[in-house]
Amino acid sequence: MKKNIKITPKIFFRNFRHPYLLILRRIDNLEIIFSLYLTRLRLFLFIALFILILIVLTTLLIAYTPLRHYIPGYGDIEEKEMAYNLAKKTDSLVEILEQREIYYKNLHTLLTTVDTSYNKTLKTFYYNPENISLNKIKLSHPINNIKIIKKFNENPSPKSIKISTNASENIKAMNDGVVIDTSYITSMNAMQVIMQHDNMITIYKNLAKVNVGIGAKVKNNEIIGTAKPESSFIEISVFINGDAVNPENFWQ
Numbered sequence: 001m002k003k004n005i006k007i008t009p010k011i012f013f014r015n016f017r018h019p020y021l022l023i024l025r026r027i028d029n030l031e032i033i034f035s036l037y038l039t040r041l042r043l044f045l046f047i048a049l050f051i052l053i054l055i056v057l058t059t060l061l062i063a064y065t066p067l068r069h070y071i072p073g074y075g076d077i078e079e080k081e082m083a084y085n086l087a088k089k090t091d092s093l094v095e096i097l098e099q100r101e102i103y104y105k106n107l108h109t110l111l112t113t114v115d116t117s118y119n120k121t122l123k124t125f126y127y128n129p130e131n132i133s134l135n136k137i138k139l140s141h142p143i144n145n146i147k148i149i150k151k152f153n154e155n156p157s158p159k160s161i162k163i164s165t166n167a168s169e170n171i172k173a174m175n176d177g178v179v180i181d182t183s184y185i186t187s188m189n190a191m192q193v194i195m196q197h198d199n200m201i202t203i204y205k206n207l208a209k210v211n212v213g214i215g216a217k218v219k220n221n222e223i224i225g226t227a228k229p230e231s232s233f234i235e236i237s238v239f240i241n242g243d244a245v246n247p248e249n250f251w252q
Contacts, residue, residue, distance in 0.1 A: 016040045099178060099215030139174040139250040140221055142204065142236060149233055152246040159244040160203070160237040165227035171234060172221045174202055174247070179216045179224070193224050202247075205235040 017039050024034035062068050143165060150162035165171075173195060181194040185205060192205040195218065207225040212218055227234060238247045 096215060099217065102178060102215070137200065137240070137250050138252050139202075139238070139247060140172070141251055142172055142174055142234065143169055143227075146251075148248075152248065159246075160205075160235050161247055162233045162235050164233050165231065167227070167231055168208070168229050169227040170223045171204055171207060171225045171227060173218045173224050174220070174236075174238075174251075175200075176220050177202070177218055179212045179214055179218060182210045182212065182214055190228065191225065195224075199240065201237075201239040203235075203237040203239075205237070206233060 019037065019039050022036040022038060023032055025032055143163065147164045148161055149164050152159055152161050171193075175195075175197050177195040177197040179193060180196045180201075181192070183192055184190075185192050188206050190206040190208060191210045192203060193207065193210055193212065195202045195204075204224065206228070208228040210225040212224045218224060236247050238245050238250065
């Protein structure tokens with residue numbers, strides 16, 4: 001009759017530490033080639049250590065080699081930053097292209113119009129020139145202290161006003177709008193900026209430097225350029241429906 005042996009924790013751990021001798025012999029002459037003294041505990045620790053080293057090596061191999069790119073959902077930080085920067089640049093390019101599209105569309109209309117007189121061709125730049133309420137048009141001052149040296153009716157066509165400027169004084173936009181031209185005027189040896197607004201065109205002449213480019217969206221009172229480095233003047237023109245109007249009538 002078999003005896004029921006009750007395995008207690010003490011017996012279990014004693015057997016766990018029981019020594020064994022692993023011997024490798026040749027069959028023909030029983031020569032001992034390899035022998036190893038071990039216990040179940042040592043064998044368990046050896047296997048656990050081997051698995052741990054294998055996990056660590058696998059982790060390092062994946063983390064620091066190109067193999068990580070084959071893991072679904074894994075992304076490199078530099079690649080994510082690059083993708084984010086490219087997305088920002090794409091948005092900026094789309095906005096610039098939209099602005100340029102408006103400019104070239106208006107320029108095409110200008111070049112194909114029958115009436116090429118300076119005043120009338122400016123009509124082609126307007127979004128909505130019909131039914132304009134002049135009472136609702138408000139313009140801010142292009143410089144801080146306005147001192148008119150030539151009034152509106154004193155200038156030849158196209159009619160404009162001349163305002164004295166200090167050396168390198170900042171010139172500001174008189175309303176929100178889009179820059180449709182920045183060009184050099186040979187007769188003045190200076191630059192000009194032409195802006196398109198919802199219902200008018202404003203022109204700023206005799207600038208030494210221009211701070212905006214064609215197609216740029218400009219806010220009211222934003223600096224668009226600077227006056228000449230010596231005391232000089234700027235020439236301001238405002239056109240509504242292709243007709244020159246006196247800017248003084250619309251300054252707030």
